[in-house]
Amino acid sequence: MNAPPRASELGMMSCHVCRLVTAYTEDPHAHCPRCGNALHVRKRGSIARAWALLAAAAIFYIPANVFPIMRTQSLSSKDDNTILSGIAELWRAGSPGLAVIVFTASIIVPVLKFVIMGYLLVSVQRSSGFVAKQRARLYRFVELVGYWSMLDVFVVAILSALVHFKILSRVEPLPGVVYFGVVVVLTMLSAMSFDPRLIWDNRKSQ
């Protein structure tokens, strides 16, 4: 089966918000006749924005992992946990299955996002035609799983609200959780800024 034509070859474009197919225009002030949003062929400043947000996320990722995210206090002890030590504790004391889920959401997913977004951006900048379909799939994966990293942030929020037994027992959020929440938002924004159509534009080799 022949490959279908691309919108630019047919002199068309599609609204990024409502998907209306319109005639191609390079006018930066063009608006979608149906939904009124700005029309553009590719997301504006896609590569620069995605890089900037990804770099910011990577910087915040360090304090997010180094600083503890949660303090558990009781009469006899005070226990500060980072993301990793919290997972280790869940593995030992609670449920290994859930520990695996939290590990995936808090460690594997963010790291994968850094690696995949970095790779996608570099390959697009080098106009690579290499494994385009697989790269498209990687992008969809990042979009799909990205927001699950908020898991640990919500766990800390619920525990902090629940465990409030005056001096007997208390759970408090610590700065690490703030950094981690910011990391998740920044990586999500980075993935949204990236335009996957760029993977298919000006490929050197096919």
Place this chain on the structure above:
Amino acid sequence: MARAGAASKRREGMHNAQELIVCEHCDSVYRRRPLARGEVADCTVCGAVLERHQWLGVEAQFALIVAAFIVFVIANVSPIVTLGLSGMTAATTLWGAVIAMWNDGAQVVAFLSAMTLFFFPLSQILIFGWVLWFARDGRRAPGFAQAMSTLVRVKPWSMIEVFMLGTLVAVVKAHTYFDVVPGPGIWAFGFLTLLVTLFSSHDPRQLWDITREARA
């Protein structure tokens, strides 16, 4: 026959439906064809989903949105979990968690939680309900274009499912030291998660095709 009626209705609706569809991930252009039940059209170039068969009618979607609104209210007013420690108990709601984060110096997290777990999901429910109410007669609601754009923008920031899983993790963690009693809130959030999953295969943008501008 109900079946033929539905088919002719669909044809009627197709009058102002677009004939072409452009893949959002690679810009390939396809001629649209009606999908059968359960069918999904994939882009042959990049593999992304072009569109899915929308198996819920407008009436059914509206009914589910009303249900979602009711469950959302229950989820927000009833305690999610109750903890017990030597005779004392403590319970929390979603807003309890937001307020606790705010008071304990994690205002950024409080803000993120309030947005992703309350304001965005609530605005999704209200806006979608608003446009569906009018779409039942094939009409476009006042402010239709803005409403539809907002739905598209807000969608990635609504995190009910993640909160549901977070609650389960918190319960297991707390269970080591406390007596944990799940509250009605946790069931409500579970049901909301179910509804979110049901709606995830539905693209609200289909409403552009099946509604018309009211003639002024």
